[in-house]
Amino acid sequence: MTKSDPNRILRRLPLAVGGLGAVLLLINRLLTPELTESQARGDVVGVILSAVLILTGLIWQQVQPRSPDTVELIGESGFVLAADLPETVKTELAWASHLLLTNTVTRSLIVYYQGKVLLRRGILAAKAEVVPGPILKRVLATQKPIYLVALYVYPGRIEFDYLPENTQGVVCQPIGDQGVLILGANAPRSYTKQDEQWIAGIADKLAVTLQE
Numbered sequence: 001m002t003k004s005d006p007n008r009i010l011r012r013l014p015l016a017v018g019g020l021g022a023v024l025l026l027i028n029r030l031l032t033p034e035l036t037e038s039q040a041r042g043d044v045v046g047v048i049l050s051a052v053l054i055l056t057g058l059i060w061q062q063v064q065p066r067s068p069d070t071v072e073l074i075g076e077s078g079f080v081l082a083a084d085l086p087e088t089v090k091t092e093l094a095w096a097s098h099l100l101l102t103n104t105v106t107r108s109l110i111v112y113y114q115g116k117v118l119l120r121r122g123i124l125a126a127k128a129e130v131v132p133g134p135i136l137k138r139v140l141a142t143q144k145p146i147y148l149v150a151l152y153v154y155p156g157r158i159e160f161d162y163l164p165e166n167t168q169g170v171v172c173q174p175i176g177d178q179g180v181l182i183l184g185a186n187a188p189r190s191y192t193k194q195d196e197q198w199i200a201g202i203a204d205k206l207a208v209t210l211q212e
Helices: 008-031 037-063 085-105 133-142 155-160 193-211
Strands: 076-081 106-115 116-124 144-150 169-175 179-185
Touching: 008 037, 076 085, 085 106, 085 116, 085 155, 106 169, 116 179, 133 144, 133 155, 133 169, 133 179, 169 193, 179 193
Parallel strands: none
Antiparallel strands: 076 116, 106 116, 106 179, 144 169, 169 179
16 A cells, blocks of 8 residues: 655645635735725735745745655565574674664565575565576676665566565665675665665675674
């Protein structure tokens, strides 16, 4: 289910007030049999104020960014760790995934390292196995992150069948040269540059832990 933009009323308020003011001024002028000087001056001020409000509303419609529409991801909430990991690694993975799920728009998270899924957390798809497709292979080969801002427009989205089927955005962040941190969001174009830096920092920390 898509959530509507919470700022839409605020952006439309100046337009509505300005338009209403202009209509009321027009009705008042038409119903006044004899126009006085004071009323004429009042009408001029009212027209100016209405015009300013309408102009402000139009500017807000263009300038103020809309919050991305969010959806409820299809899947079950879960937290799955590979059983053969040392306790220190499990603790590190649990800490890192918790930070990402609570401080970014991430709703589904997978740690894929040395050909194995070490962690799945958040909203999980039915498929647990990760089979690297062209996008994931490119991240592993180049060790450079890829951010798919609106997953539904990419033909390559079919390789992410291990994420909820209605995932809106995906970040593939390399973990050193042997793994990838895969993040799924419930809104398109929702990761900021700060989020990307935060994700890269956590991936670097995980790379050190996993190499040890």
